Amino acid sequence: MLRETSGPRSAARPSRPWQLTWLVASREIRLRVKTRVFVVTSVILLLAVALAVALPAILSGKRKPDRIGVVGGTTTTITSLITEAGRASGGQALAVSEPSLATAEAALRKGDLSAVLVPGQEIIVNQVPLGGVTGSVATLQQLAGLAKLIQTVPGAAQAVAHGVALPVRGLEPPKASLSSRLTGLFTVIIVWILISTYGSQIALGIGEEKSSRVVEVLLSSVRPVQLLIGKVLGIGLLALAQAVAMVVVFIVAGFASGSDLVHGATLGVVIVGGVFIILGYAFYCTAFAAAGSLVSRQSDVNSTIMPVQLPLILAYALSYTVIYANGANTFYHVLGFLPPTAPIAMTVLYASGDVPVWQVVVAAALTAVGTVWMARIAVRIYANSILKTGPRISFRQAIRESRRA
Amino acid sequence: MTSAELEIDGLRRRYGTVTALDGLTFGVPAGQVFGFLGPNGAGKTTTMRAIFGVTALDAGEIRWRGQPVDEAARRTFGYMPEERGLYPAMMLFDQVEYFARLHGMDAAAAAKAAGYWIDRLGLSGRGRTRVDALSHGNQQRAQLAVALVHDPELLVLDEPFSGLDPGGIDDMSSILAERAAEGVTVLFSSHQLDLVEDLCEAVAIIYRGRLVVAGAVADLRRGDHPRLAVRVAGDRTAAWSAGVGSAVASVESIRTDGTAEIALTNSADSQAILDLARAAGAVEHFAFEDRSLSEVFRVATGASVGQAEAEHAAASRTTSVTTGAGL
Secondary structure, three states: OOOOOOOOOOOOOOOOHHHHHHHHHHHHHHHHHOOHHHHHHHHHHHHHHHHHHHHHHHHHHHOOOEEEEEEOOOOHHHHHHHHHHHHHOOOOEEEEEEOOHHHHHHHHHHOOOOEEEEOOOEEEOOOOOOOOOOHHHHHHHHHHHHHHHOOOOOOHHHHHHOOOOOOOOOOOOOOOOHHHHHHHHHHHHHHHHHHHHHHHHHHHHHHHHHHOOHHHHHHOOOOHHHHHHHHHHHHHHHHHHHHHHHHHHHHHHHHHHOOHHHOOHHHHHHHHHHHHHHHHHHHHHHHHHHHHOOOOOHHHHHHHHHHHHHHHHHHHHHHHHHHOOOOOOHHHHHHOOOOOOHHHHHHHHHHOOOOOHHHHHHHHHHHHHHHHHHHHHHHHHHHHHOOOOOOOOOHHHHHHHHHHO | OOOEEEEEEEEEEEEOOEEEEEEEEEEEEOOOEEEEEOOOOOOHHHHHHHHOOOOOOOEEEEEEOOEEOOHHHHOOEEEEOOOOOOOOOOEHHHHHHHHHHHOOOOHHHHHHHHHHHHHHOOOOOOOOOEHHHOOHHHHHHHHHHHHHOOOOOEEEEOOOOOOOOHHHHHHHHHHHHHHHHOOOEEEEEEOOOOOOOOOOOEEEEEEOOEEEEEEEHHHHHHOOOOEEEEEEOOOOOOHHHHHOOOOOEEEEEEOOOOOEEEEEOOOOOHHHHHHHHHHHOOEEEEEEEOOOHHHHHHHHHOOOHHHHHHHHHHHHHHOOOOOOOOO
């Protein structure tokens, strides 16, 4: 056959299916990584994570002990009283000996002291707050008064020095520490943000391919399933990279600031969260793709992805009731095992200590099975809808037609 | 037609109650510009989509060089769909290169080919422009670049001339002719039968999902009975033509200006007819005339292209079935 000599020669060779899938995926990655929006949102997210972890630790570390001036010099009893007042109010208080009332008041005015104790008489502060004094000064006010009252009782001072507060004992130990719960909350926020952000990017990207009609050119050389997998793979890798970066920042910032959040059991929560981010993305990515394939105009995408997001919203909204309570109700337990809600609900249940590890494993396995099931339906809907123009196709119609096809 | 390189064999496709393809069969010879013609709704887009596996068939087979078309074969095909589409926010060069790679070219070859075709189609310097920032005409060229970049052996273009100005039609047809001259088989569709009759060597004309007629354009336009158009001065009704013997020729119609259209058999003597006309008066016009392709269509189907399209449009309004093919 006569072939031209002027143009570049055809280098068209048979490609393996995964090569085409990877080409599609790498286009998705390059397209997004280059944009300013991606860079800016990534930086903001990572900063937010770093701040969320480090800020409480830094703030609590910076709280200086209250310096309480004692007029006429300190005694063991008074020092113990002041130390106990600090501990009982959840902070720290330090006794400072002051030779006279005048020097004590001068130091109070300068801000070197938080309060001045004139034993047996009064407590002086620079200015009495409208609601009365708080913190260690308030506790000291009561302890010093109590001490004055019982001064006549032999040994009372020593008793006060050993602590006056009675211990509180719970019949059942708490299921998980607050830091574990907060890490769980933090993790499900990430799961929610990543799945809904990248999920809607999938739907929007597919809506764009459909509405611009470029999909017909694509499908002349790529099979629908390759196109779909390439797309969710590319966007998924970006989501994963962002999740890993956030976890790294979480751990680094946590250790650097000495935050409670990175100690002990909370690391397990982060790992469970990581597994469910991947499973959750895998479950939802194809559903978002199918939703995107139903529209003819990109502006319709928001309404078609709403039903896809509903289970996530439900699990996320209810997660607050579990985080801040001892024990989840049965309903939330059930959500923990359903593939659409498990990525959020099971992470929360694990973080709040409501489920043993084997239940987490069962939920993960169920979600993996659900992912395969969802992908099969979604690919059929996608392949069946992606070339249909005209009004928006309903989910019911799409499922019915995909069964026939 | 011998040695059809692309064979369309007995294609059938129904969408609900609508029959898009009803046993369509024809062949496209190698290295020709081949017109795939018919009114809107005849089944052209469905057929072209079927070539690329984009539309499933109920029955029938499409063969390329004797083998059923598979994915490997399709990668050597280039496609310009009726509804043009490119990634709007992607830069022209990236886009053309991407499609080259999807057709199996390696990165270096894809970049080289993208650069070549962007220059070749007059888009030099636009490689870094977003596609949606290109003018309408340049977007058409970009679409063509995407279809050509991997140097396909079969080029399939759905309505490539629609929406083009006369200059654009000339450019497009010269590129198609050039590709065919270099051995590429070019199949393009059009519902404007007469517009493209000079642009292709052979055609297949279809209607209601079935082949009406196929063959070389010259043969189809001449027909089995060459047409003679004769006008005698002052004879507005061509009364003279009553004397034409029906054994060798027949009067097909009489135009409003008095020109008689006479179909001749092979054995007919055109000079005898000239003599007959001359005897009636001064002969103003005497010439062999080819039929237009739309007339070939009308004679073969009994309906004009316009009627066929109106009928299709009416049917589309009464059925809610989505055929997937745009109007």
